[in-house]
Amino acid sequence: MGNAGPIDEYVVSMRHALRGPGGARRDLLAEARDSLLDAAEAYECEGLPRAEAERLAVADFGTVPEVAPGFQEELAVSQGRRTAALLFLSVPLTALSWSVIWRVFPGTPSMAVAKPEWYGLLSRTVDGIQLATGVAGGLALLALGRGLRRMRRPALVTRWLGLLVWLQMPIMAVMCVGLTVGAQGPAGFSGYIPGLVVSSITYALAAWWLHSAAHCLLYTLGAPALSAVDRERSLSRS
Known part of the structure; x- marks a missing residue:
């Protein structure tokens, strides 16, 4: 240089x-x-x-210290939109995939184990959390799009999305393992090809959610509110 x-x-x-x-x-x-x-x-x-x-x-x-914070929040909002769209589209799709797989490929007779009493409640809880996460993604996508003009600190939405994913993922992982064991026994989906395929897709998406959420947290560290000029510039590109 x-x-x-x-x-x-x-x-x-x-x-x-x-x-x-x-x-x-x-x-x-x-x-x-x-x-x-x-x-x-x-x-x-x-x-x-x-x-x-x-x-x-x-x-x-x-100067860079004067201008960079406003630019940084624009980047945080951009990451928030990406994560919100990902959650809005993929989380309900994952829940739908599992529902379809059990109806189309219910499994072999050897897999028909007696489900414990708690299985139904746990299954409904998982479905409810997935639905709520998809709705949260949709609301965040709306807030970081058309609702951006009305928000004083839009980067907080991005940070909230990152926290939402990272806080709920361990809980969801434990509950999903419980569903697998409750439905199929300790062997899980061993030998059940449709279940293995959907499980692989689910794990890949979960890794994507965590990766995107981690960037939400990284990009919002120390990001202050956008100035009026910076926000107008961001909206003009939306």
Whole structure:
């Protein structure tokens, strides 16, 4: 970066300061760079040297510590939208897949074990939690979309989604193991191909949920509220 001008150095510093989804972060930095270049060109038209024009453009834009928090919250909101959409679409789909699998492939006679008394209540509890999680994802998606103008701290929704997934996942894991043992016995789905297939898909989705939720928490660490200017910019790209 020895030959880099003030604008390039500023963008590099901003890149190091921000955490967020790769595509959204690249778009945000490209927008900032374009704004700085436009400002520098305006100063050049007034007769200033290029280096001085870039320095003035950067000074007008604000220092990295001043600007980065607003940009960081935009990235946190972007991650929140991704996680909300993932929960809204995939969690109910997982519950539906298990319901369909038991109706289409009820299993072999050897798998027909007597279910304990608690099985029905546990099954309904799992279904209720999955439904509530899907609804929560839908509400968060709405809040981080059309509802963004009315929210003072939208990054809190992103953080809440991350906490929701990480707090409920251990509980859901224990309950699902209980359902498997209660329905199929200690052997679980051994030899039951449809159950193994859906289980594999469920585990893969659960890993995706945890990964996305972890990024929700990471990107909202220390993210303050968006300024009015930053929020309008975020809404214009939504």
